[in-house]
Amino acid sequence: MNPQTPPILRIESVAKSFGPVTAVDGVSLDIRENEFFALLGPSGCGKTTLLRMLAGFETPNAGRILLDGRDISPLPPEKRPLNLMFQSYALFPHMTVRQNLSYGLEMEKLDKTEIRRRVDETLATTDLTQFADRKPEQLSGGQKQRVALARALVKRPKVLLLDEPLGALDKKLREKMQLELKRMQNEAGITFIVVTHDQEEALVMADRMAILKDGRLLQCGSPEEIYEAPADRFVANFIGVMNFIEGTVTGEGHFVAEGLRLALPDARPGPATLAARPETIAVGQPGQRLAGTIADIAYHGLDRVLHVKTAASPVPLQVRVLANGAAAHRIGDTLGLTIDPAKCRLFAGVAA
Template sequence: MTDAPHSHEPILTIDGLHKSFGPVNAVDHVSLEIRKNEFFALLGPSGCGKTTLLRMLAGFETPTGGRILLEGNDISALPPEKRPLNLMFQSYALFPHMTVAKNLAYGLEMDRLPKAEISRRVEEIMAVTDLGQFAGRKPDQLSGGQKQRVALARALVKRPKVLLLDEPLGALDKKLRERMQLELKRLQHEVGITFIIVTHDQEEALVMADRMAILKDGKLLQCGSPEDVYETPADRFVANFIGVMNFIEGVVGSDGIFNAEGLKLATGTEIRGAATLAVRPENITVTGGSFGIGGKIVDMAYHGLDRVLHVKIAASATPLQVRVPANAAVPHTVGDTIHIAIDPDRTRLFKN
């Protein structure tokens, strides 16, 4: 297995896919192209349709409408066992009575591969996933992270064209989860298989994904790289869902200037009338002087490398979150009056 380059060529095309359960549209005419050898994330809050979409790709749910094309071939009507896609469940679903090696070999045995080929593939995937030392152990003798790797290896050993992962890290604690995020990304890069992961964890998607799709109420809101989605969210929901965002209500005049109480910003927008200004905490700076927008620190949170100041200004009903280095030369305390500046080039405006 060698590193595989990313490709802009689609391997999986989701064309107007729709799934309704009675009057509820769980997936509402979603269209997406997922590329060869990319790590793609389906992201959204609980009930947004991401797991239903994944189950339709795997063949466990029948679409109400639309098509699923794998390398140009319509697989919408194929049963799960006939699709060259593997689904890895959050529960891992390992056979408790089998060793790690037997768990990995089981699917290949069901495919009636020659014993020598099975042995070679199992040894190869155990080396890639660093499971060789656990080959003779059973699942109840493994840690959560080791079980996760076995489940992943069992899915990869069959060499699917696409690997589907449904909240694969949900059962792990925070530290192990963060380590396994990087491990998953490394393995995906090494084996050169397209990964599609479902998660509600925005940080997880930002860390791992080459591209991501944001879903809400079954509808696709935005698709793009983590940087695109974070820096240029398509609407207020996406802006609020991905990362931390401050929102300021105001009005854009005929001159294109955003106005709120004590705040004026030349945004260059084509929006006119009532609007919401969105700005990330890292795009607000403390001026260190008496110029800028005056405000009062009402709360603070220490995050190690930085502090988040909660600053109440006249223009905003809720305090703004402002990110500053923890070792800032001028320390700040709750109750201080400070002045801040907003970079207009790093804001987004949404029409109300």
């Protein structure tokens, strides 16, 4: 995917209200061809409403939705070259997998030879050929998910919209299907827009993602950009795990909190919050940057997360260390934490 590629879908200042409640508040986004794009945010942030406006099931109160430069905002769902795959899958229970895929093409009155060719091709792409003659009741949850996806792909939409597509699956199957979805999107060469509240899911699958809150767009970028350089405290806290230390930037360019002093020469003086990921805090010896006591230890297989009480924060800081080869840490141990300011984010102000 070329970052210079013109957008296939352009969302211009789109807004939607339901009575006094503003669900989407002037969102603008460009989504490129053959891009896996994620809309991410907490419940009620407006991501599903935005997806439904793209599909044509909701009408914007303001703004435009352009597909290949054409305003599709006034078009009904059936006139839009976009397909929406629902979380419920909505398969026809009395039809086989092949019949479920063929039905939409038959409604378009395509030639039978063309229908069979496209269905066979899509069954192969989604690894469903061996299940073509089964009915939904004979399929597992993951297989039903793939059938629903195949039924959307077989119509060859310019853009495929997915609303929490993996929400009905257990954790292990979700992780497998995240990679499967990405593979199928690449092979199909179709733009995917997925709505999810699962941060890890978006980080794994998306080329780019947009973070929404209260109907507003907070940040749009690659998973790496958003994880490593969150635009504000909400995004920093929503994506992954983040430690926050509230303090003050002095006129000499130092961030100061209880027991901590870091040089930040370009920072603006005043109240500020330092944000550091657990993996960016190094464990040293007492007397280094910040002293603390281990309050709890969480084992995660490849690594352990130490919950360390310090004077700098009212809640323990989370510090990630490798489990194999790591020093034997115990609850109650005193240790020193080294915080590299170059690996942190600094936000003006402190929590209200």
